[in-house]
Amino acid sequence: MYVAVKGGEAAIANAHRLLADRRRGDRSLPSITIEQVVEQLGLAVDRVMAEASLYDPALAALAVRQARGDMIEAIFILRAYRTTLPRFGYSEPVDTATMKVERRVSATYKDLPGGQLLGPTFDYTHRLLDPSLIADEAVAEPAAKEPGEHVMRVSDILDGEGLIEGDGRMPEGHVMGDLTREPMEFPMARDLRLQALARGDEGFLLALAYSTQRGYGRTHPFVGEVRIGEVEVELDLPELGFAVSLGLIRVTECQMVNQFKGSAKQPPQFTRGYGLVFGQSERKAMSMSLVDRALRTDEFSEDIVAPAQDQEFVISHADNVQATGFVEHLKLPHYVDFQAELDLVRRMRREYEAARAGGEDGMKEAAE
C-alpha cells in the first residue's frame, strides 16, 4: 500500500527564512559585497570556478556568499546555474606557452630562461596568524622591476635532448570527449580523464596524490614547473571565418616530470603528468598532474596496485557535486524503506527468540 505524505511547507519556508537571516548575520555589520569577495577571497572564488567547471568570478563570488562560505554548496549552486545557459561552442585550445605569467617555479632547474618567479605565494611565509590584518593596517604597494626574458616551458628544455616524452597525443582518429555531453564510460580516455580531474574535488585529488607519494602507486615525481597567469580564450566565429578573442582567464598549470620508462622500441625517457586548473590553485594543479600520471597505467603497462591508479575508482568519486548529492540524500525521508527494514529485523528477532526457546540446536540454525 502506498501512503502519500504531505506537510512541512510552512516549516521549509520558515527554515529558508531563517537561513537568509543567519546568512546575513549581525545587521549592525556591513553586508559583504560581491566585489569584496572577488578581491579579498579570490582563491575561494577560484576553487568554486574550478570545481563548478564554470569560469565567471562574479557569479562564483555570489555563490560563495549565498552558500555562507560552504565551498561545496557554492560549487553545487554554480554547477546548477550553468545548466540554464545555452552552449555557444568550443574555444580554441588555450596556449599556456604564451601565458602572461604571474608565478612560475621549477624544482628541476635552478637557472632557466625566465627564471624562478615567486609571484604572490604563501610559500616561505611562517604561517603565523597576522594580527595586523585585524587592525586593517595599510598595505604597501608591490615592488617593481624591469621584466626579464620570455618564460620558457621546462618541458621544451628537456624535449630538446629527447629525454622526455612529448606533450600528450591521443591515438590516431580519437574524437575528443566531453563529460557534459556523454555519460561516463570506462575505460576512459586521457582527454576525458583530464576534464574530470580539472573539475574534481581538490581535497580528494590531494589525498590521492599524497597516497602515490607514500607508496600507493609511486611515480617518482619532480615539479618540472608550475605556472600561474592569464591566457587568452579564442572562439571561432563561423560568420567571419576566423577566431576572435573573448578575453583572458587565469589558469594554473603543472608539468610533473616522472621517472623514466623505456621499451624495446623506445629508449628510456622521463614520463609526464599534466595539471591545468581554472584560477590560482597550484595544490590542485599539482595533485591533478600526479593523479594524471598515476592513471596512465595502460600506456606504460603498469600493474594497477593502488587506488590512485584505478581510473574507475578515481574518476567516479572525484566529483564533489555528485558525491555530496549521494551522501547527503541519506538525510532525506526514508520512512518507508526504514519501516520495511524495521519489520524485517523484528521478524528475525522473533524467530531468533523462538529458536532459542526451542533449544541449543535451533539456536545454532538461526545463527547460520
Add this chain to the structure above:
Amino acid sequence: MDATQKHEALPDPAAERREGMRLLARATLAELAGAWEAITDSPDVAPVRGPETGLVMVRGRIGGGGDAFNLGEATVSRATVRLASGEIGHGQMLGTDKERARFAAIFDALFQTERHRPAVEALHRLIAARIEAEDRRKAEETAATRVDFFTMVRGDD
C-alpha cells in the same frame, strides 16, 4: 598550431578587425559608453541577435601543447547588430555583461564604415593603452619576485 596559421593567413582588413574585436572584448563599460556618447552623428542600430549570455567550453592541450581536452566552461555574452547603412557587427566577450557585448557589436560595425572608423580606432587605442599599462605593471611586479641565486664562495686562504 592551426589557429595561428589561420590568423597569419588573414588578409589585412580581417586581421585589423580581429585585433579590434580583441580589444573591444576587454573594454570597460565606461570606455564603450564614453566613446558612444562622443559620436554625435551616430547611425541607427538594429539588433540582429542578442545580446545574450551563454557558455563556451574552454579547451586546453594535454601537456600544454598536445591534443586538446575540455577544461571547463566560461560564461560569454554576445550580440550582433546591423547599422542603417547595412554593416553587420559582432560583439562577444567573457562574462555576463550584455550591455558591453551590444556596444562591442556596434563598434565592430562602425569600424567597417568610412565615416566612423577613426572614432573606433581612437577607442581601440584607448583600450590598448590601458591594457598595456596594466600588463606592464603586472609584469614588473612579477619580475620583482624573481629569485637571484648567488653562490657562497668558500674562503681561499
